[in-house]
Structure formats: C-alpha cells, structure tokens
Amino acid sequence: MATLNAISDKTSIAQDVEALHLAFKGLGTDVNTVIRILGHRNSDQRQLIIRAYKDLFQGDLIKRLESELSGEFEKAMYRWMLEPADRDAVLAHVAINQGRKHYHVLVEIVSVLSPEEVLNVRCAYHDRYKRSLEEDVAAHTTGDLRQFDILKLGFDFEHLLVGLVSAFRYGGNEINAKLAKTDAEILHESMKEKNGNHEEAIRILTTRSKAQLLATSTATEMIIAYPLPSDFHKALHTAIRCISDYHKYYEKVLLNAITRIGIEREDAITRVVVSRAEKNMKDIMELYYKRNSVHLEDEIAKEFHGDYKKFILTLLGKEI
Amino acid sequence: MATLNAISDKTSIAQDVEALHLAFKGLGTDVNTVIRILGHRNSDQRQLIIRAYKDLFQGDLIKRLESELSGEFEKAMYRWMLEPADRDAVLAHVAINQGRKHYHVLVEIVSVLSPEEVLNVRCAYHDRYKRSLEEDVAAHTTGDLRQFDILKLGFDFEHLLVGLVSAFRYGGNEINAKLAKTDAEILHESMKEKNGNHEEAIRILTTRSKAQLLATSTATEMIIAYPLPSDFHKALHTAIRCISDYHKYYEKVLLNAITRIGIEREDAITRVVVSRAEKNMKDIMELYYKRNSVHLEDEIAKEFHGDYKKFILTLLGKEI
Structure with a gap:
C-alpha cells in the first residue's frame, strides 16, 4: 500500500497553482505551503499542476522549485515532481555518471521494476539524453574497465549490467522446477568463485522471467552473506536480492x-x-x-x- | 511502396469467409480462390477473416489452411496469415532452433526493424513461447559454444546476438560525426581481425542509434568483401548491412x-x-x-x- 495521502481528484489545480505562486513571492519561500500542496498530490495531479503553472505563469515549475528550495529538500522535491519513468531515468543517469560505487542504484531500478516499467524508463532515457540507456551503461563500464585493468571481471561486470538493463523478461508465471535447480547451482558457484566463468550466471540472471528467478533463488539460499570480492559480485548480489524480495x-x-x-x-x-x-x-x-x-x-x-x-x-x- | 493489391476496406469479410469455406469443401482445395482472396487482403483484413471464420465455423483458419495446402505454398500462406510481429517471432524461433547457419535470419529481423517493431516481436515471442527471445538466443548460442569449443569467438557471437536482440535503440536523428569516425575504425578492425578484441565492436553495434550507425558505416566502407572467418564475423557483417541499407x-x-x-x-x-x-x-x-x-x-x-x-x-x- 501507498503512504502518500493524496487529496481527492476534485481538487482545484488552478487553486494549487495560485497558492504555489503566492508561496514563491517575496523574500523567502513559504515552504510549508509547498509541502502541504505537493506532498499531498499524486503523480497525475502533479503533472497537471506543472502544466497549469506553465499556462498561467509561462514558467517551468520544476526550475522554479529548484531556485526556491535548497539542499537535500530541493533534491527530494525535484525527484518527486518528475514522472516515475522520467525520475528513474534521471536516477539511472546520475548513478552511471557517479561511477562504480553507485551502480547498485541502476541494478536496483531495472531489477525491481516490471519489464514494462523498465521499458518506460528506457524510453524516458531516450527522450532526455538522446542516447540509449544501454549505450551509456556500456560506455561507462568499458571506461572503468580500462582504468582498473581487471579484464575478465570487468567484462563480466559490463555484460551483467548491460544485460540487466536490456532485458525484456517474459512476464508469465510458468516455472520450470528442474531448471530452477540447475540455475541455482550455477548462480551459487558464481557468487562463490572469484575467478570463475560467470557467463552462465549472467545469462540466467539477464534472461529468465522473474517468476523463474524467484523459484531459482528459493531453490537455494542465495542471499547468504558472501564476501562479494568484486563489483561484478556486488551487482549480481544486488540483482538477486531485488528480484527475490525487493521489500x-x-x-x-x-x-x-x-x-x-x-x-x-x-x-x-x-x-x-x-x-x-x-x-x-x-x-x-x-x-x-x-x-x-x-x-x-x-x-x-x-x-x-x-x-x-x-x-x-x-x-x-x-x-x- | 507496397506490392500487395489489397481490395478496398468495404469488402465483405463474411463473403470472404463463405468463399473460403466453399473452397475447402469436398475433395481437393480450390487453391485459386484461396489465393484470389487471401493474396489480396491486407494484414487487418486477414485478421478479421480469421476471427470471422472462427465465429462462423468454430474453426482455426490457419490450421485449416495448413491441412488443405502443402509444401512451400502452405509454408508461405502460414507465414502470410500471421500478424507481422507474430510472424517475425516465428521466423526468429525457427532460425534459433535450426542452428548456427540460420542465425542470419535473426540478425536480419532485429536489424531491419525499428526499435518499436523489435519490441513488438519480443512481446509476440513471450506470448507464443513463454520465454524471452534473448533467453532462447543465449541458451542456444551457449549450447553451440560448448559443442564447437572456440571459446572467445563463441562468447563474442553470443554477446553480439543477444545484444542485437535486446537493443532498444534511441530513435532520434542526432549524429556525432567524431564518434562515427572512431566507431568506424573499431568496426573495421573487428571485421579484419580474426582473434581481435571484439568487445568494443559489439558495444557499438548493439547500443548506438541507427542514425549514428548509418553515419558510421558511411564514414568508412564497411560492406566491402571481407573473408568472414567465423559466425561472429558473419553476424557482424549481416547486422551492418541490414542497418546500413536493408533494401x-x-x-x-x-x-x-x-x-x-x-x-x-x-x-x-x-x-x-x-x-x-x-x-x-x-x-x-x-x-x-x-x-x-x-x-x-x-x-x-x-x-x-x-x-x-x-x-x-x-x-x-x-x-x-
């Protein structure tokens, strides 16, 4: 269940926009009004507010909020105001550009969301950055790879990330129990082995349906504490956890x-x-x-x- | 432009269905009627005919055609009667299961179609085979790989194919001319080198937009006659040709x-x-x-x- 207390749809968007305009006026910002309004509107309502603000004041509400607010509050409000797929595109882009230790955010996004939602994020990424998400992921992981010069695990890391981002998983509930068992063994081996052959593990994790992977991760205890010796192992671990039980x-x-x-x-x-x-x-x-x-x-x-x-x-x- | 002479939309679907029913009756099939009707109906009209046939005669028209016709004609009619995305899903599935020398069909499908069309094929593949297209491609290329034991090029072949299938390319027209030049050099090297490092070539071909790849393949003469020493090189060559000029x-x-x-x-x-x-x-x-x-x-x-x-x-x- 959601925690957002959004007000009823009969609310007047025009009144919201007027109140926000007033809250921005003069020295300082009436932050309480901003939170009272935008913290109680659902995604559709927020998009209507953005459009109405543009129509009424010829301004970009998100930019205005950025100039009125500051620090972590501003950042949170900016993310909140974006449509979900667009927000995830921004989060993915930031993660890619912040370097290796932020890649778990990317893995998290594409592993938690449904195949259709991931697709929407990829579309939003196209619109915003004029490149494909997999293009940026591949370019950045390749860059890191040269820098760190740990060739094989570097390749594995890139393949896993690009594969997770590009996956369009089958959404049905059919499960092959026998396959789950052999897959689980391969994933298990890959988590344990520092210099193993991870091709098979990557293939399993980037192509199977979520239902099948769920059966796989219950077939063996995947989420036990492994040492996670490399970025590849960390990404593998994050993906399995997000797919198994993202709560x-x-x-x-x-x-x-x-x-x-x-x-x-x-x-x-x-x-x-x-x-x-x-x-x-x-x-x-x-x-x-x-x-x-x-x-x-x-x-x-x-x-x-x-x-x-x-x-x-x-x-x-x-x-x- | 199309070559199909489809009749106007005002045609009576009910009359079509009755005529087909008559053509199937008795010994032998009135093949000329079947061709006269189905060879002059567009995709939407054919789908309406399939539905009307089911309503009227409680039968599956495609199955009926399969039992009435034979040989290459039957095969062609079967493919013709499927919706485009579904047809490509079938063609891809057949190619995957027929082994390495048919993989060019898969490469052709995903390289000729637009990003959205490829996506529709992937959806149709889910519906039909209860697995993802990339799952089957990866499983089959891995299988071959073990069999042939040419490890590095085998991996490259798998990565290229899975990458091409999974790509959701940016559809815009922006071109980076400098990038096109360096990309062209990398692709060129990869086509020439039997035992080279093909990671970069795979990355370029599976993630860039078609507009960018078009600029890349004009930046250098990619389609000149290379010896194509491996399945990897053949697939790379086919993809470049389909993206550059599929006519x-x-x-x-x-x-x-x-x-x-x-x-x-x-x-x-x-x-x-x-x-x-x-x-x-x-x-x-x-x-x-x-x-x-x-x-x-x-x-x-x-x-x-x-x-x-x-x-x-x-x-x-x-x-x-």
Whole structure:
C-alpha cells in the first residue's frame, strides 16, 4: 500500500497553482505551503499542476522549485515532481555518471521494476539524453574497465549490467522446477568463485522471467552473506536480492541509511521514499518495524531535520 | 511502396469467409480462390477473416489452411496469415532452433526493424513461447559454444546476438560525426581481425542509434568483401548491412535465392516477400531490376512453379 495521502481528484489545480505562486513571492519561500500542496498530490495531479503553472505563469515549475528550495529538500522535491519513468531515468543517469560505487542504484531500478516499467524508463532515457540507456551503461563500464585493468571481471561486470538493463523478461508465471535447480547451482558457484566463468550466471540472471528467478533463488539460499570480492559480485548480489524480495532489499537500504552516518544517506532515503510513496511504501515500513522493532518514521524524525524531514515524513503519510 | 493489391476496406469479410469455406469443401482445395482472396487482403483484413471464420465455423483458419495446402505454398500462406510481429517471432524461433547457419535470419529481423517493431516481436515471442527471445538466443548460442569449443569467438557471437536482440535503440536523428569516425575504425578492425578484441565492436553495434550507425558505416566502407572467418564475423557483417541499407541487403538475399539452387531457396523468397509485400517490396523490386537488369517477377516465374509461384507473384502485385 501507498503512504502518500493524496487529496481527492476534485481538487482545484488552478487553486494549487495560485497558492504555489503566492508561496514563491517575496523574500523567502513559504515552504510549508509547498509541502502541504505537493506532498499531498499524486503523480497525475502533479503533472497537471506543472502544466497549469506553465499556462498561467509561462514558467517551468520544476526550475522554479529548484531556485526556491535548497539542499537535500530541493533534491527530494525535484525527484518527486518528475514522472516515475522520467525520475528513474534521471536516477539511472546520475548513478552511471557517479561511477562504480553507485551502480547498485541502476541494478536496483531495472531489477525491481516490471519489464514494462523498465521499458518506460528506457524510453524516458531516450527522450532526455538522446542516447540509449544501454549505450551509456556500456560506455561507462568499458571506461572503468580500462582504468582498473581487471579484464575478465570487468567484462563480466559490463555484460551483467548491460544485460540487466536490456532485458525484456517474459512476464508469465510458468516455472520450470528442474531448471530452477540447475540455475541455482550455477548462480551459487558464481557468487562463490572469484575467478570463475560467470557467463552462465549472467545469462540466467539477464534472461529468465522473474517468476523463474524467484523459484531459482528459493531453490537455494542465495542471499547468504558472501564476501562479494568484486563489483561484478556486488551487482549480481544486488540483482538477486531485488528480484527475490525487493521489500526486504529496500528495508535494508533504509536501515543502512539510518544507521550509517555519511553524506549520501539522504540520497538513499529520498530514492526509496519518493519511488515508493505512491506504490507500496506502507509494506516496506511495516517490514522495517518487524525487523528492527522501531518505526521508520521515528528514526527519520530523529536523524534528519528541517524541511527535508518535514517533506519525507509527509510522503510517509505522517503529518507533523 | 507496397506490392500487395489489397481490395478496398468495404469488402465483405463474411463473403470472404463463405468463399473460403466453399473452397475447402469436398475433395481437393480450390487453391485459386484461396489465393484470389487471401493474396489480396491486407494484414487487418486477414485478421478479421480469421476471427470471422472462427465465429462462423468454430474453426482455426490457419490450421485449416495448413491441412488443405502443402509444401512451400502452405509454408508461405502460414507465414502470410500471421500478424507481422507474430510472424517475425516465428521466423526468429525457427532460425534459433535450426542452428548456427540460420542465425542470419535473426540478425536480419532485429536489424531491419525499428526499435518499436523489435519490441513488438519480443512481446509476440513471450506470448507464443513463454520465454524471452534473448533467453532462447543465449541458451542456444551457449549450447553451440560448448559443442564447437572456440571459446572467445563463441562468447563474442553470443554477446553480439543477444545484444542485437535486446537493443532498444534511441530513435532520434542526432549524429556525432567524431564518434562515427572512431566507431568506424573499431568496426573495421573487428571485421579484419580474426582473434581481435571484439568487445568494443559489439558495444557499438548493439547500443548506438541507427542514425549514428548509418553515419558510421558511411564514414568508412564497411560492406566491402571481407573473408568472414567465423559466425561472429558473419553476424557482424549481416547486422551492418541490414542497418546500413536493408533494401540492398534484401535484393542480395533474393538474388542468392534465385541464382543458387538449394532446398532452402523458397525459405528466403517467402521470408522477404511475405515480410515486405505490405511495406516496401516495390522499392526492393526496383533495386533488383536496377542491379540485375532482369525483373524479379520474371525470375520467380521462371524458377518456381505451381501454387507457390502463383501465390508469390500475387503478393508481388503480378496477376497471372
């Protein structure tokens, strides 16, 4: 279930736009009004607001928000205002350009989403960057490869990433139990082996249907703690986790962001909350409570502050 | 331009279905009626006929045609009656299962079609075979690989094919001339080198937009006669030719089928004519005449016979 408390569709978009315009006026911004409005509108409503703002004030609302707001709050609002596929295209692009340690975001996006949703992200990527997503992924991983000069695992890393991005998985529920067993063994071997032959593991993970992969990952315990000696192994691990149970995966991303102090913790919180507030954030929050015996919203209230905290809690359905 | 002479949309589908039903009745089939009707209906009309036949006679028209007709004529009619994306899914599936020397059909399909059309083929493949196209391509090329034990080129072959099948190319017209030049050099090297590093060539050919690849293949003369020492090189060559100028490619396929006697020549003729009769078969025929100084229809009339010949010539817009 979603956590977003969106108001009814009968709301007046024109009134919203007028109120936002007023909130931007004069010195300083009436941030509370901005959060009160945009933190309670669903994706369709936000797109209508963007269009109405353009019609009424000949301005780009997203750009205006960027100039009115700042820091992590601005970043979160920017992501929130984009349509889901466009947002994921931006997140993927940022991850690709930030280098190897951000590639898990890319793996996460294409492994969590449905085949059709991944396709929409690829279309949005075309529109925005005038290249294909797989083109940028391949170009960047190849670049890294030369730099790091760990040839075989470098190739494997590139093939896995490009394969995950390019996959258009069959969406049916048919399962081949025998195949699941042999696939599981191959994936298991690949996770254990530093210098193994990973071609088969890549083939399995980038071409099988999700239902089949789910049967595969239950056929053996894939998500046990492996040492993950390379970026390839990390990507393989992330993909398996996202495909097997992305609620659990997101719960872990949030837990890490809450408990580990670092400059990029807001990035993770924002990504999960903004992506999931209109989908199944409530389920992720319940899982978080079940596993950690603390409420996610309490942790966020404790760890963060200011407008950013206000906005994230609003998206989590917790008024303050 | 198309060669199919489809009758106007005001035609009575019910009359068509009745006439086909009559043509099937009794001993033998009234083949001329079957050709007269189905050889003059466009894709939408044929689908309506299939549906109306089912409603009226509770039967599967395609299966009925298979039992009424035989040989290469039956095969051509079967392909003709399928919707374009479904037909290409079938052609791809047959090619994959017939082994390495038929892979050019797969490369041809995914290289000639637009990104959206390839996607439709992948969807049709899901519906029909309950697996993804890339899954079957990867599984079969891997199988061959073990058998032939030419490891590196085997991997390259698999990566190229899976990459071509999975590509969702950017469809815009922007061109980077500098990139085209360096890409052309890499592709050139790869075509020349038997044991080279083909990773970069694969990356270029499977991720760039068609406009960019077109600029690339004009930047250097890619289609000159290379020795093509391996299946990898053959696939690379076919993909470049199909992307650069598929009219010319098809003209060559037809010429080979006409001039080289072999059991599979009808396969090639059928594939090109059935796929292109509603699209741009006229342009391909004109090119054929320009390059060979003989009319394709005259060659087909000379080389083939019977109902097969009648049907193909009908699709080429040549009544007999």
